[in-house]
Amino acid sequence: MKAFDSISQKFRLSYLIFTAILCVTFVSIFFYAGIHMEEMLVKSRLLEQLSLSIKQSGIQNHYAADSGINIYRFDTAPPELQAKATETVQEITVEVNGQNRELHFFTHQKEGQRYILTYLLEDHMALEDYPVLAIFEHFEAIFLQTLLLAVLLSFAIAILFSYVSSYQITKPLLILKNAVETDNESLSTLLHLPSEVGVLARVIDDKNQKLASYLLREQLFTGDVSHELRTPLTIIIGAAEVLESQLPLDSQQREFTRRIHHTATETSDIITALLMLSRTPEQLDAPRTIINSVITSEVERLQYLIGYKSVTCEIIADHSYAAMVRPELLKMAVGNLIKNAFQYTESGQVTITIDYDFITVVDSGIGIRESMTPHLFERFERGGIDDINAIEGSGLGLSIVQRIMVHLGWQLHYQPNASGGSTFKIQYKNALSQIDSNDYNNE
Incomplete structure (x- = not known):
């Protein structure tokens, strides 16, 4: 201050x-x-x-x-x-x-x-x-x-009196500040005061109750939706596994069945990640997660987006790296960035670089309109330079990534490429733990 x-x-x-x-x-x-x-x-x-x-x-x-x-x-x-x-x-x-x-x-x-x-x-x-x-x-x-x-x-006299009177005036505000920072029980002791502090305490208490009610409704909604969706997803996954096992190895239907199984599994992982986002960071454990394996898995999962394009993907990493983070959240964040890079690149290359400080996703795609840069991480905003209506997308991917970054205390950076395309960087707040290749392979 x-x-x-x-x-x-x-x-x-x-x-x-x-x-x-x-x-x-x-x-x-x-x-x-x-x-x-x-x-x-x-x-x-x-x-x-x-x-x-x-x-x-x-x-x-x-x-x-x-x-x-x-x-x-x-x-x-x-x-x-x-x-x-x-x-x-x-x-x-x-x-x-x-x-x-x-x-x-x-x-x-x-x-x-x-x-x-x-x-x-x-x-x-x-x-x-x-x-x-x-x-x-x-x-x-x-x-x-x-x-x-x-x-x-x-x-x-003015200096002495100003210190005494300013302390007496700000003391109730400090008491109110401490009450707000601690718990609602301390705040409730100030609600009956007839002074301005009592008015502020009553307003804050009312806002706290409304916020708590809103958060409770959101948590209940997220929990109810996830519960209701898990059952049909489990049935779909089980049915896909049974059907896949009964089809010949060279059958075209077997590939479609595998796609159904992967999509249902991916949806289940998304539900798990969204449930984690609905909780406070203090409520989540943060195990050591291998960055390289998560990115490799996401590239393989999304490979179908560039299967019929003249686009290559390269992962660059001098070592294997790990971070203290829930793998579901990391998977959703990097998965959305890789999916956007694959989806909006018609030809060229997508490069994913992993180092001690950043995960960098660089593509040679259509890029993002300059006018959309200030709204890039807002919900339902799509900023492709070309005809974006011809490309599927909901405009939620980057907003979800940004929400995960805020939840983890990390940062997401964007910059346009001089030759076209976009560069997104995930910057870690907590230090990456560098591990050797043997540890990575064991994972």
Whole structure:
């Protein structure tokens, strides 16, 4: 799971973002208020000095005070100040004795005359000549330190509170998760809760009951069908064996009887494999099954599909291999792939390669339309490039193979061949056990 995919992480992140927004807001308010308070103090001091200068010296073009205050009649003020001065206190940086200082200035109308009032802020001047501003700047520094401490403390509290509250919020969800993962008895203890967890528990319990009912019906249906089919198949197999034994060896009817016997036996094996697919993988044992013998048997069984075609089949294997898998499931999976390769190849070759990682079936047949590739393993989908209606098939073969792969935890891969045809690979999840030829022959 990624860092911020869980609810608790998102909850904690939202607390931190909310705290950051609040801190930025309060800091902005503090600086805004501080700037305006300083402007008001400077303005009141300069207005006081203007009144005092007019009282003492009358109307003059320029008044100067020892505290860095200069008052100009507007038309005699420096041009730069005339261009920038408004009734709001402003600041510019000026160079005095090689040092940069802040110059505060604004305009004011008094007794019909307009003035520009300026104040050159210097530390010693502020402390000695303007104690109110000095006190304000002292308190401003204290407030700034306090504000910084408050911001740090707010983040610490937000982190602590977010962890505590996120745990309290997600705890019922974790209890629900554990109850769902264990059994329905643990889930039933949450059904009576009036909270959202109780609602979720009731919905999950209802879905579980419907799913269990559906699975039970499917298992009963599969079991009933297999039971009902086995009896007539057993009769057909027995009758075919008796009939085959009574016919002459060179009789044409004997070949038809053998085909009936093989088809009935194959159908019985399919029923067995479908019964296994209806069970969970944990309910099935997984004996060591010889891959080579299963594939050889399937090639021989399906040889009739290419008996009247110019198609050859080759099995390539450096060694004999085995896998821990039910032979019925492996037979159905590789049998469907080989059957498709034989059925959809009119001329050329079908190559089956067995190695330590893959069972690969390559054919030179009609191939699969590119538009059907995303739906290749869906039920009732047939994707031949040529006229597929002329070739028998239900569109279930690859979907059954895919279902077996999912059941076994293996993977099925497809890729088109550059020269035409298809390549299907069965990739083993569990390691193949390589065996020697003697062991294979003994099997």
